[in-house]
Amino acid sequence: MDPLVQLDASRLTTREINTRLRGLPDGANVVITEPRGRHNLAVGLTRQLAITIDGNVGYYVGGLGDGPVITVHGFTGWGVGENLMSGVIRVKGSVSQSAAASAHGGLVIVEGDASLRAGISLKGASIAIAGDAGPLTGFMSQAGVILIGGNAGEALGDSLYETTIYVAGDIASLGADARITELTEDDVTAVKQLCDQAGFDHISPQDVTKVTSARELYHFTAHASAY
Amino acid sequence: MLTGMLTALDERGPDSAGVAIYGRGLTVTKDVGHAVDVCRKFGIAEAHGYQGIGHTRMATESAVTTKHCHPFVPADGVCVVHNGSFSNHATIRRELRRQGVEFDSDNDSEVAARYLALRLDDGDDLRQALLAMAKTMDGFYTLLVTTPGEFAVARDPIACKPAVIAQTPGYVAMASEYRALTGLPGIEAATVFEPMGVHTWTR
Numbered sequence: 001m002d003p004l005v006q007l008d009a010s011r012l013t014t015r016e017i018n019t020r021l022r023g024l025p026d027g028a029n030v031v032i033t034e035p036r037g038r039h040n041l042a043v044g045l046t047r048q049l050a051i052t053i054d055g056n057v058g059y060y061v062g063g064l065g066d067g068p069v070i071t072v073h074g075f076t077g078w079g080v081g082e083n084l085m086s087g088v089i090r091v092k093g094s095v096s097q098s099a100a101a102s103a104h105g106g107l108v109i110v111e112g113d114a115s116l117r118a119g120i121s122l123k124g125a126s127i128a129i130a131g132d133a134g135p136l137t138g139f140m141s142q143a144g145v146i147l148i149g150g151n152a153g154e155a156l157g158d159s160l161y162e163t164t165i166y167v168a169g170d171i172a173s174l175g176a177d178a179r180i181t182e183l184t185e186d187d188v189t190a191v192k193q194l195c196d197q198a199g200f201d202h203i204s205p206q207d208v209t210k211v212t213s214a215r216e217l218y219h220f221t222a223h224a225s226a227y
Numbered sequence: 228m229l230t231g232m233l234t235a236l237d238e239r240g241p242d243s244a245g246v247a248i249y250g251r252g253l254t255v256t257k258d259v260g261h262a263v264d265v266c267r268k269f270g271i272a273e274a275h276g277y278q279g280i281g282h283t284r285m286a287t288e289s290a291v292t293t294k295h296c297h298p299f300v301p302a303d304g305v306c307v308v309h310n311g312s313f314s315n316h317a318t319i320r321r322e323l324r325r326q327g328v329e330f331d332s333d334n335d336s337e338v339a340a341r342y343l344a345l346r347l348d349d350g351d352d353l354r355q356a357l358l359a360m361a362k363t364m365d366g367f368y369t370l371l372v373t374t375p376g377e378f379a380v381a382r383d384p385i386a387c388k389p390a391v392i393a394q395t396p397g398y399v400a401m402a403s404e405y406r407a408l409t410g411l412p413g414i415e416a417a418t419v420f421e422p423m424g425v426h427t428w429t430r
Contacts, residue, residue, distance in 0.1 A: 037406030056419075058406055075419070077405060078389065096421060097386065115421055116386050135385065 010034035021045055042070055062089040081108040084125050100127045109198045119146045122163050128198035138165050147194050149203050157211045165211040166191050168203045179214040229281045230272040233262040235407040240283030243296040247306040249375055250276030257296035280373050282308040294332045301344035304375045309336035310388045310403060313366035339364055357381040357425045371401055379427040393417040399428050
């Protein structure tokens with residue numbers, strides 16, 4: 001294993017930290033200490049780095065990432081893994097709003113709960129939430145997978161396109177155009193693989209509820225008879 | 228503590244800042260400019276009290292003047308700070324004016340403050356007043372309301388504006404962002420969560 005690079009956030013600006021990270025080669029191991037809720041840590045990185053953040057962070061941690069594996073030993077603010085392209089972000093605690101917003105690829109793992117709008121406008125990434133997810137999870141999500149190990153809040157999957165959502169617990173309510181659909185063998189396999197990858201052992205893949213788009217918002221239907 | 232919290236979030240609201248401190252009575256200080264400068268100018272770091280509330284403002288819908296600064300004090304001992312914007316504030320202001328309520332500014336947050344004061348004056352407790360406000364006023368809000376014996380946090384139903392609470396056996400603190408709380412004593416052991424709806428704490 002490559003030697004550990006240690007970055008003390010209390011002695012470095014965010015720009016200094018991210019510049020140092022950008023300069024590291026593939027395979028580098030990094031630990032960032034004393035993050036103290038700092039925003040924008042480890043964003044825009046394109047190399048295969050292993051980054052451990054030792055504490056709670058602010059907004060957009062790991063955003064725009066294309067390769068690194070990031071582990072946060074704490075909770076995060078808004079937009080963890082926003083616009084993620086590839087790589088893995090694992091959060092040991094809970095995450096605030098809009099986790100993995102607009103993420104194209106990669107995997108965001110939340111070992112705690114996720115607040116509102118996780119996976120908003122998701123474009124292909126996977127999100128695995130061990131606990132509960134807040135209202136409007138998967139709002140307008142276009143592609144990808146969202147797995148919720150606990151309960152889902154109100155308006156789950158509101159106005160979603162082609163994202164698939166799996167929920168192990170209860171669903172407070174479905175959003176507009178979201179519907180419960182039949183679980184197939186492929187779904188069970190996909191959930192099992194995601195659970196294995198996330199390290200979740202509290203979910204029975206064959207017992208989850210699958211939510212997809214009813215596709216009734218795809219076309220205008222009002223006044224159709226007039227044409 | 229308030230000075231540190233406000234300084235941490237200075238960039239969220241560079242237009243003006245205000246502080247209310249409950250000690251022997253209520254002292255409210257507000258001025259235009261950065262929070263760090265306002266705190267220094269008025270010696271906020273040296274002030275003492277059992278409850279404090281601070282705000283930094285980025286003006287979006289009305290002027291940058293001292294009158295438009297938060298906290299608003301719509302009644303004796305009641306302070307209100309707001310993050311967000313109310314879309315029907317003009318309508319509610321007209322209705323309140325018809326009921327004899329006077330305003331200091333054309334700020335939308337002041338409308339919420341005056342509405343809450345009216346409800347409290349009519350006998351509502353803080354929670355009831357905030358629930359009534361949620362039904363009447365439309366928009367985005369995280370509100371922090373304090374009275375000499377109580378404080379409340381209220382958020383709009385889809386939580387458009389941030390709020391983080393830290394609870395310890397010794398204190399309850401609230402801020403827009405966690406990084407404002409990281410300098411508080413014992414924060415590592417605090418219970419930190421994001422409130423939804425209305426939460427109240429009594430002294």
